[in-house]
Amino acid sequence: MSKVKVSVVTPDGPVYSGEAEMVSVKGLGGELGILPNHIPFVTPLTINPIRLMNDGKSDLVAVHGGFIEVRPDEITILAQAAELPSTIDVERARKAKERAEERLRQGQQEKIDFVRAENALKRALNRLEVAE
Ligand code: ATP
Numbered sequence: 001m002s003k004v005k006v007s008v009v010t011p012d013g014p015v016y017s018g019e020a021e022m023v024s025v026k027g028l029g030g031e032l033g034i035l036p037n038h039i040p041f042v043t044p045l046t047i048n049p050i051r052l053m054n055d056g057k058s059d060l061v062a063v064h065g066g067f068i069e070v071r072p073d074e075i076t077i078l079a080q081a082a083e084l085p086s087t088i089d090v091e092r093a094r095k096a097k098e099r100a101e102e103r104l105r106q107g108q109q110e111k112i113d114f115v116r117a118e119n120a121l122k123r124a125l126n127r128l129e130v131a132e
Contacts, residue, residue, distance in 0.1 A: 004020060008063060010078075022035055027045055044065070061083070062082060064081045090128065
């Protein structure tokens with residue numbers, strides 16, 4: 001089966017570099033399954049795992065937003081933060097989830113930055129999903 005090169009890059013450096021038979025991501029408009037030789041496009045991503053399919057198996061990477069650039073032979077994902085399952089600190093993500101949930105509860109009484117708290121919660125849930 002043909003493959004496409006895939007790299008996930010953050011400001012801290014490359015997080016993943018490899019190949020895949022198919023890459024599945026969640027864009028703002030919904031889920032996208034991208035095969036090798038796809039026509040070029042760029043689109044923003046939501047805070048969700050990306051899935052790299054190879055030999056009937058799939059690897060997950062937690063990607064916290066950013067953009068995907070698709071070219072026929074190469075897919076590049078650029079995000080402010082991204083982690084492989086093996087590098088995720090589950091305890092840290094659990095604490096971040098609790099903090100974000102507490103902030104969102106407080107927000108029912110006082111003014112808080114909802115988008116910031118919601119995004120922190122999404123990042124924590126993304127990490128916990130990928131680390132499982
Ligand atoms: P926290 O509140 O725990 O810092 P956060 O969502 O605010 O979480 P980010 O700003 O998204 O953290 O990330 C900052 C850096 O820390 C990034 O390099 C990211 O990959 C890393 N990081 C954050 N949380 C974790 C985690 N649970 N495990 C591994 N790396 C993490």
